[in-house]
Amino acid sequence: MGASQEPQQYWIRNDKGKVWGPLTFATIEVLLGNQAMPGRLQASRDGVSFVDPGRIPELRDAFPKALWGDSSLPLAEEGGPMARPPTADVLLRQPPVAAPTAPVAPPSVSGPASASVPPSTPSEGIPCIGVLEDFPPFHLYYLAASTSQTGRLSLKGGEAGYEVFFKKGAPEAVTPTREDEDLGSFLVSKGVLSTENLTVARGRQADFGGETINALFGMQLLNPADAYKHLAEHATGLLRKAFSLEEGTFGFDPKAAPPPTAMPLGDRWKLICDLVRAIPVVDLRGRLGARMNAPIMKSGGRVEVSQLKLTPQEVRASSYFDGVRSLNQLCAALPNEADLIVRTAFLLFRFETCSFGEVDLSKVKVEAVPAPPPPPSAPPPPRAEAAKPELPIAPPQAPARSAPPSASKPPGPAAAAGVQAARPPPPTVGPPGSQRAVNPNQPPVIAGPGGKAPAARPPGAPPTIAKVVASATKKAGGPPTASENDVKALQAYWEGLKGKDHFAVLGVSQTASSAEVKKAYFQLAKGFHPDTALGAPPEAGKLKAEIFARINEANSVLSSDASRASYREELNAGLDKLDAGKIFASEEAFQRACILVKARRYPDALKMLDEAIALYDKEGEYYAWRGWTRFLLAPDKKAAKPDVIKEIDKGLSMSPRCAQAIYFKGQIHKLLGETAAAQKLFRSTLEIDPNHIEAQREVRQR
Numbered sequence: 001m002g003a004s005q006e007p008q009q010y011w012i013r014n015d016k017g018k019v020w021g022p023l024t025f026a027t028i029e030v031l032l033g034n035q036a037m038p039g040r041l042q043a044s045r046d047g048v049s050f051v052d053p054g055r056i057p058e059l060r061d062a063f064p065k066a067l068w069g070d071s072s073l074p075l076a077e078e079g080g081p082m083a084r085p086p087t088a089d090v091l092l093r094q095p096p097v098a099a100p101t102a103p104v105a106p107p108s109v110s111g112p113a114s115a116s117v118p119p120s121t122p123s124e125g126i127p128c129i130g131v132l133e134d135f136p137p138f139h140l141y142y143l144a145a146s147t148s149q150t151g152r153l154s155l156k157g158g159e160a161g162y163e164v165f166f167k168k169g170a171p172e173a174v175t176p177t178r179e180d181e182d183l184g185s186f187l188v189s190k191g192v193l194s195t196e197n198l199t200v201a202r203g204r205q206a207d208f209g210g211e212t213i214n215a216l217f218g219m220q221l222l223n224p225a226d227a228y229k230h231l232a233e234h235a236t237g238l239l240r241k242a243f244s245l246e247e248g249t250f251g252f253d254p255k256a257a258p259p260p261t262a263m264p265l266g267d268r269w270k271l272i273c274d275l276v277r278a279i280p281v282v283d284l285r286g287r288l289g290a291r292m293n294a295p296i297m298k299s300g301g302r303v304e305v306s307q308l309k310l311t312p313q314e315v316r317a318s319s320y321f322d323g324v325r326s327l328n329q330l331c332a333a334l335p336n337e338a339d340l341i342v343r344t345a346f347l348l349f350r351f352e353t354c355s356f357g358e359v360d361l362s363k364v365k366v367e368a369v370p371a372p373p374p375p376p377s378a379p380p381p382p383r384a385e386a387a388k389p390e391l392p393i394a395p396p397q398a399p400a401r402s403a404p405p406s407a408s409k410p411p412g413p414a415a416a417a418g419v420q421a422a423r424p425p426p427p428t429v430g431p432p433g434s435q436r437a438v439n440p441n442q443p444p445v446i447a448g449p450g451g452k453a454p455a456a457r458p459p460g461a462p463p464t465i466a467k468v469v470a471s472a473t474k475k476a477g478g479p480p481t482a483s484e485n486d487v488k489a490l491q492a493y494w495e496g497l498k499g500k501d502h503f504a505v506l507g508v509s510q511t512a513s514s515a516e517v518k519k520a521y522f523q524l525a526k527g528f529h530p531d532t533a534l535g536a537p538p539e540a541g542k543l544k545a546e547i548f549a550r551i552n553e554a555n556s557v558l559s560s561d562a563s564r565a566s567y568r569e570e571l572n573a574g575l576d577k578l579d580a581g582k583i584f585a586s587e588e589a590f591q592r593a594c595i596l597v598k599a600r601r602y603p604d605a606l607k608m609l610d611e612a613i614a615l616y617d618k619e620g621e622y623y624a625w626r627g628w629t630r631f632l633l634a635p636d637k638k639a640a641k642p643d644v645i646k647e648i649d650k651g652l653s654m655s656p657r658c659a660q661a662i663y664f665k666g667q668i669h670k671l672l673g674e675t676a677a678a679q680k681l682f683r684s685t686l687e688i689d690p691n692h693i694e695a696q697r698e699v700r701q702r
Helices: 025-033 057-062 088-093 137-146 183-189 195-203 212-218 224-243 268-277 281-293 312-318 327-333 335-350 465-472 484-497 502-506 514-528 538-558 561-573 580-598 602-615 620-633 637-654 659-671 675-688 693-700
Strands: 010-014 019-023 041-044 129-131 151-157 160-167 170-176 249-253 295-298 322-326 354-356
Touching (some): 025 057, 025 295, 137 224, 224 268, 327 335, 637 659, 659 693, 675 693
Antiparallel strands (some): 129 249
């Protein structure tokens, strides 16, 4: 079968603004049969112009006649049978397309995972009161963060109760209702404070404004610099407990004032993602319940996926959500990534960026996949060598690396069996065929330079730590202030931190002891804590908050002997670094190239494939598609065969189980009249991916 016979791709949109696609005719039939696309539907050949399904003659049979709508006129061809969808910036300049019942905006179709985001209205914020069975704590957090709410969220379940204070969508404080969970009890449990001193401080808190923390400071029982770390750790622990509530009630008061101990706890999305990663997978399976057997697919949400602080491994896992298979089926096909798949599904489900088909679960005959037992004292699985991203993001400027996981021996090639089945036919191409096990708790490792001694500072380089701290704290005896020059110095210092490892951030060597790390942290904390920016321009306060958060991150890794040693080993090992920005951009270019190939715009497709490989050259499927495109462009296909086969084989050497690459080789042999070799390759394609529609058709047509 030639390229012209490849199945047409379509986009489907409902009256709520959600978009699915690109999808083949067969996939649309399955989704409609499983009731996975609710609401009044429209269809499109290009992802831009949507009409009632009845106006696309070749698509009518996939829809029940009741959903055809207006079928008087066929959809006009615009720019060929499969014109390249416009980029996101073009779509943003276009007016919304009216739907029969409600206006919805055209989707961004830079890749198959793109989906229109429903318009956010004030009524979509946190309800004033409700029950946690209807609004789980994770979803309430998402509502507050995505709509930039300010106020107090009260959660009550049994004897436990927690109050989470938000400021413009970011959590700044968490307080418990039980005394045995307050800050004083936490400090006693950490060994920072004795029970006797806590009792004395509580007895005298009336003398210090009614706050225990002020009494501890006033009585010199707690070092102010040390308190910042404990406050953040205590608040994060309370947030984890609050989100473990599954039954109870909640209330939201937008006028409630935060407590005096309120302070930024970190990026709103990274914070919630880290909390989900800390939950045992068996608990997440229980919370998902019957949804484990329902088809899962990506859908539109209020927040772009690129903002959610997903790791490259989680982005790749989300690419498996094709709207056809359930989580249990995906876990059975990819046992080494089962935990990662479940965790990613729970996270995206609570963020409204994936959904489950509404099916009669009593008729779904899918064997439940139990959670794999934890290995006895086994080290965490190794990192994935490459992550297939979902949406493009701006390349980060080498942010600092997080605490590294320990490496373990990767599994063999058999661990990746069944990966290709997670992908509908092109251009909705699936993940690479050869995968390694991944650690679902692992953040993206995007490292800067190691902790080497800095070279001589050239003119215009960022100021030293001592200079900026001195500038930030130069006015003793009164509230610190900052002039315009101080703001510039802080900005330069913040820019200088980007790309540095944790040792360089604290200004210590890789051989530094815990005491040296602690001393460096205290020195920096005194100068950069946001509270020291009183009376300063707003820019200074914001910069100090960012710098202080980065200092805290470095200290959290280096303060422990074990984590510091592990981090130092990874720095010295020179492990591969992932540039998430380039990976995301390469995936976007690759998805556009697939669409261009289907539109027979081969020169443009070849340019996009060259761009994708230039951005990320470790994805075998990119080479397979480029070899196939070069074959289609070649005027003398027989003469071009050796070179294009060589390039496709290069892709197979990187991804041995890439079914699409083997299928392309079969097509090349078929078009050159080598039928026997072609049929052998088509059967090999089906051995890897039994659901490969084109290969099935080729074998049947023999």
